[in-house]
Amino acid sequence: MRMKKWMTLSLASAMLITAIGCSSSNGTKGSTEQNNGESDSKEKVTYTYFNAAAAAKDINTNETTIGKILEEQTGVNFKIEHLVGDLETKIGTMIASNEYPDVLIPDKGIDKIIDAGAFIPLNELIEKHGPNIKKVYGPYMDQMKWPDGNIYFLPFSNVVGEFIPDPSINQGAFWVQRRVLEEAGYPKIKKLDDYFTLIEDYKNKHKDEDLTGFIALTHDWRFFALANPPMHLEGYPNEGNVIVDMKTFEAKTYATADSTKRWLQKLNEINAKGLFDKSSFVDNFDQYLAKLTSGKVLGYFDYGWQTQNATNVLKDAAKADPSKDKFRYFPLPVTFDGQKDQYLDPPGFVTNRGIGITVSAENPERIVQYFDNLLKPENQILRSWGIKGETYEVNEQGRFYRTAEQVKKINETFNETFGFKYYSWNWPNWGNGSSLPDGNAIQPGIQPEVFQMDLTEGDKKIMEKYGVQTYSELFSKPDPRPWFPAWAFPKEQGSPQQIWETKKDDITKKYYPKLVLSSPGDFDKVWAEYTAEMGKLDTAQYEKWTTEQIQSVMKQKK
Numbered sequence: 001m002r003m004k005k006w007m008t009l010s011l012a013s014a015m016l017i018t019a020i021g022c023s024s025s026n027g028t029k030g031s032t033e034q035n036n037g038e039s040d041s042k043e044k045v046t047y048t049y050f051n052a053a054a055a056a057k058d059i060n061t062n063e064t065t066i067g068k069i070l071e072e073q074t075g076v077n078f079k080i081e082h083l084v085g086d087l088e089t090k091i092g093t094m095i096a097s098n099e100y101p102d103v104l105i106p107d108k109g110i111d112k113i114i115d116a117g118a119f120i121p122l123n124e125l126i127e128k129h130g131p132n133i134k135k136v137y138g139p140y141m142d143q144m145k146w147p148d149g150n151i152y153f154l155p156f157s158n159v160v161g162e163f164i165p166d167p168s169i170n171q172g173a174f175w176v177q178r179r180v181l182e183e184a185g186y187p188k189i190k191k192l193d194d195y196f197t198l199i200e201d202y203k204n205k206h207k208d209e210d211l212t213g214f215i216a217l218t219h220d221w222r223f224f225a226l227a228n229p230p231m232h233l234e235g236y237p238n239e240g241n242v243i244v245d246m247k248t249f250e251a252k253t254y255a256t257a258d259s260t261k262r263w264l265q266k267l268n269e270i271n272a273k274g275l276f277d278k279s280s281f282v283d284n285f286d287q288y289l290a291k292l293t294s295g296k297v298l299g300y301f302d303y304g305w306q307t308q309n310a311t312n313v314l315k316d317a318a319k320a321d322p323s324k325d326k327f328r329y330f331p332l333p334v335t336f337d338g339q340k341d342q343y344l345d346p347p348g349f350v351t352n353r354g355i356g357i358t359v360s361a362e363n364p365e366r367i368v369q370y371f372d373n374l375l376k377p378e379n380q381i382l383r384s385w386g387i388k389g390e391t392y393e394v395n396e397q398g399r400f401y402r403t404a405e406q407v408k409k410i411n412e413t414f415n416e417t418f419g420f421k422y423y424s425w426n427w428p429n430w431g432n433g434s435s436l437p438d439g440n441a442i443q444p445g446i447q448p449e450v451f452q453m454d455l456t457e458g459d460k461k462i463m464e465k466y467g468v469q470t471y472s473e474l475f476s477k478p479d480p481r482p483w484f485p486a487w488a489f490p491k492e493q494g495s496p497q498q499i500w501e502t503k504k505d506d507i508t509k510k511y512y513p514k515l516v517l518s519s520p521g522d523f524d525k526v527w528a529e530y531t532a533e534m535g536k537l538d539t540a541q542y543e544k545w546t547t548e549q550i551q552s553v554m555k556q557k558k
Contacts, residue, residue, distance in 0.1 A: 044071065047367060048101035049078040051426055052087055052109065053353070055285060055309060056080075057416070064419030066383055073379075076370045078103065080422065087221050094118070100358035103367060105426055108221040110352060114152050115493030119356040121150035125368040132375040133368070136160055136430065143351050146490060153356035154371065154428040155349065160442070161435035163347045167451045167470035170304035170432070172232055172343045173331035177298050178462055181330055186465040190338035192233060192263075196270055199298045203275060212297045213275030216267075217306070218512075219285045225302045226280075227508055230259035233335050237342040237478065238303075240487025241501065242546055246479065249554055251486060251546035253539055255504060256531045262336065267516045268523050281513045295327040304331070305425075309412075316411045318456055325458030333475045341476045347433060348484035352491070355427065371428045380430050383423035384442050391418070392444065400440045401449040483553040486546055500542040507533050 046060070061067030062077040071077050081101070083090060091109035094100050095116045106113045113119055126133050133154070137144065140158050144151045174195055180202045181187070189195050199213045217225035228238060231254055236243040242251040254260055270276045283291070291297050292310040304311070311329065318325040333341040357364045373379060385392040385400055391410060392402050402410070415421040423429075424443075434442040441447040445454070451470065455463075468474055491498040511530040518526050 044075045044077065045363075045366060046077045046079055047103055047361065049080045049103040049105075050083075050101040051080060051105045052083040052090065053105050053107040054082060054426055055289070056082055056421060058082060059416075059422065061419070061422065064417060064422060066386075066419030066423050069382065070370070070374065070379065074366070074370045074373055076366055100360040102358060102361035102364075103355060104358050105353075105355050107353060110153065110354070110356075111491060111493045111498055113356070114146065118358050119152040120359055120361070120364060121152060122154070122357065122368070123149075123151050125357075125364060126151065129365055129368045130372045132372045133428065136375045136428070140349055140351075143349060147492065153354035155351060155354040156425060156427070156429060157348065157350040157431040159347050159349075159432075159434050160430040161437065162439070163433045164435050164441045164446050165344070165433065165472060166443075166446050167448070167472050168304065168445055169331040169343070169471045169475070170308075171345050172228065172238060172301070172303050173475075174301050174334040175299060175307075175329035175331055177326065178328050178330050178458065179326035180298055181462070181465075182326065186462070188466070189332050189334060192266060192334050192336055195299070195332060195334045196266065196275070200270070200273065200275055202298060210296065212277045212291070213273075214267075214270060214299045215277040215283075215288065215291060215297050216280040216300065217285070217288050217302055218281050218509075219283065219288065222285060222306065223505065223509060225306065226512060227255075229301050230254050230257065230263045232341070232343060233263060234259045235335050235339045235342055237345055237481070237484070238487070239485050241504065242486050242543065244481070244483075244486060244550060249547070249550050251543050251550060253543060255508065255539075256534045259336070261527060264512065264515045264527075265523055268518065268520055271516055272520050276516065278517060281517070292329075295324075300329075312412045312415070315456070318458055319408070319411070322457055325456060328458065330462060331471055331474065342478060344472060344475050344478045346478035346481050346484050348481070348488070350485065350488040352488045375428055375430070377436060380442055381436075383419070383427070383429070385444055386418060386420070398438050398440070399449060400444070400447060402444065402453055404453065407450075407454050483550045486550060489546065489549045496538065496541055497545050500537055500539070503537055504534070507537075 049061075058079075058081045060077055060079050062071045067077065087107065087109055091106055091112055095112065095118065100118050104113065104118070134141075137154065137158055140155070141151070144153075144155065146152060174192075176189075176195070176199065180198060183202060183205075184198055187194075187198070189198060196214070203211050203213050217223075224240075231237075231239065231243050234243065234254075239251075241253050241255065243254055244251050267276060271278070277291070277297075279287075289307065289310040292300070292307060293313050300307075314324075314328045318328055333343055335341050357367050361367060374383065388394060391406055392400050393406075394400055410418075410420070412421075430442045432443065433446065436442060444450040463469060463471070466474060491501070507530070511526065511533070514526050515523065515530065
């Protein structure tokens with residue numbers, strides 16, 4: 001479903017000029033004058049920002065080109081720290097000490113943060129200082145409110161303008177090294193058994209290369225990369241813990257379904273054959289990414305956005321040396337029996353992830369003003385496209401594009417120094433698939449001209465072999481799902497739904513390693529133990545609650 005979501009709300013009337021004295025939690029004092037939602041800094045200020053959702057090196061935003069420009073506009077800099085170690089431990093330490101960064105993306109820990117009273121309500125701040133926030137998030141404001149009526153954080157997935165599908169695969173897929181496909185004559189792989197046979201055959205033919213057939217990501221909250229495939233293999237999109245019947249709109253969990261048993265039994269089978277990397281259950285996220293860039297791993301399942309750090313490194317290497325294109329990965333829409341896939345997400349709005357301002361932040365007005373300033377069209381172009389004449393051009397028809405020279409220089413290192421890496425997500429923004437009023441995509445990678453320009457010779461060759469011009473053409477188009485995604489329905493800390501998810505995660509993390517690594521003869525015995533433990537949970541209430549949320553949205557959309 002394509003969605004027309006361009007906001008037509010007018011900007012708020014000019015606001016009274018207000019002097020705002022402020023200081024950050026690190027003691028740097030500053031003040032601003034506000035006029036029409038804009039800030040003129042008298043003193044610069046640095047706020048702390050903790051990001052639990054992304055892997056990158058810690059940095060001050062004003063060390064990047066984009067961040068420096070935004071600091072010049074607002075006087076605000078952010079010192080960004082990223083998660084190292086266990087998410088729950090980090091969030092628990094913050095809550096226990098009642099000491100928080102000024103700005104926080106707690107990712108999966110967002111319910112605990114809100115329950116602890118760590119986020120401040122944003123309603124009044126948005127009303128006073130956020131005309132652009134109101135414009136961009138206007139259609140979603142009611143969905144962003146928690147049961148007490150407060151907005152505690154700003155999500156990232158709001159679509160602005162005409163929805164434009166992504167030609168790349170940033171969602172789920174079964175990935176395989178390109179050299180594997182080349183040696184096999186570029187077969188069309190649709191079934192799970194055929195996928196693993198492809199990998200097994202290649203590994204057996206190259207026994208002297210010390211190759212790993214298949215690895216999985218299980219570290220901390222990212223365990224979903226191992227747990228999610230059953231729904232995809234059945235032909236459903238990523239709804240989290242459930243699949244949704246498209247006729248009745250009823251939600252059913254699949255943790256103990258035949259699809260999950262079939263998936264885990266397949267991993268058990270390939271483990272017995274020596275194709276599965278047993279370290280998958282102990283490696284952290286960085287170790288996982290390092291293995292993907294090693295050239296030794298033949299296949300994996302994951303989401304494109306999650307492995308982007310690794311795949312960007314592989315792409316940069318292939319640009320410098322085309323012979324290394326063979327180590328890059330190709331996405332395959334694999335299902336159990338070759339049925340219609342639904343890997344590509346339909347337009348949706350995620351209401352249980354986002355960025356919030358904590359009780360530790362002094363003068364949060366300036367943070368809100370920074371967010372509001374970032375949401376201006378010209379700054380959305382800056383954070384996505386960069387600077388005209390340096391990182392993009394505009395043709396006579398008004399279409400944004402990049403020259404070959406610009407595409408070549410925008411590698412992973414440039415993304416870091418310029419700031420694209422830090423501003424592409426994890427801020428209040430125009431979400432994936434958004435477009436400007438003139439029809440240009442807000443994301444360069446979705447703009448057809450840029451996507452084609454950024455393709456390597458290896459990309460062109462392999463897509464020609466499969467008869468497509470974009471990677472997304474390999475996959476089925478997403479069916480409309482007005483509620484999507486079901487995993488994003490907010491669940492209060494301590495609610496039956498939140499407790500179910502926590503206990504379910506604990507059980508899967510305990511039993512999945514046993515199920516995959518046990519001898520094939522013991523699999524059914526371990527599966528029986530696992531399902532017995534899962535049977536102690538009140539799954540019926542979880543399914544009933546999720547179904548009610550879905551059907552409530554469906555009624556609103558009629």
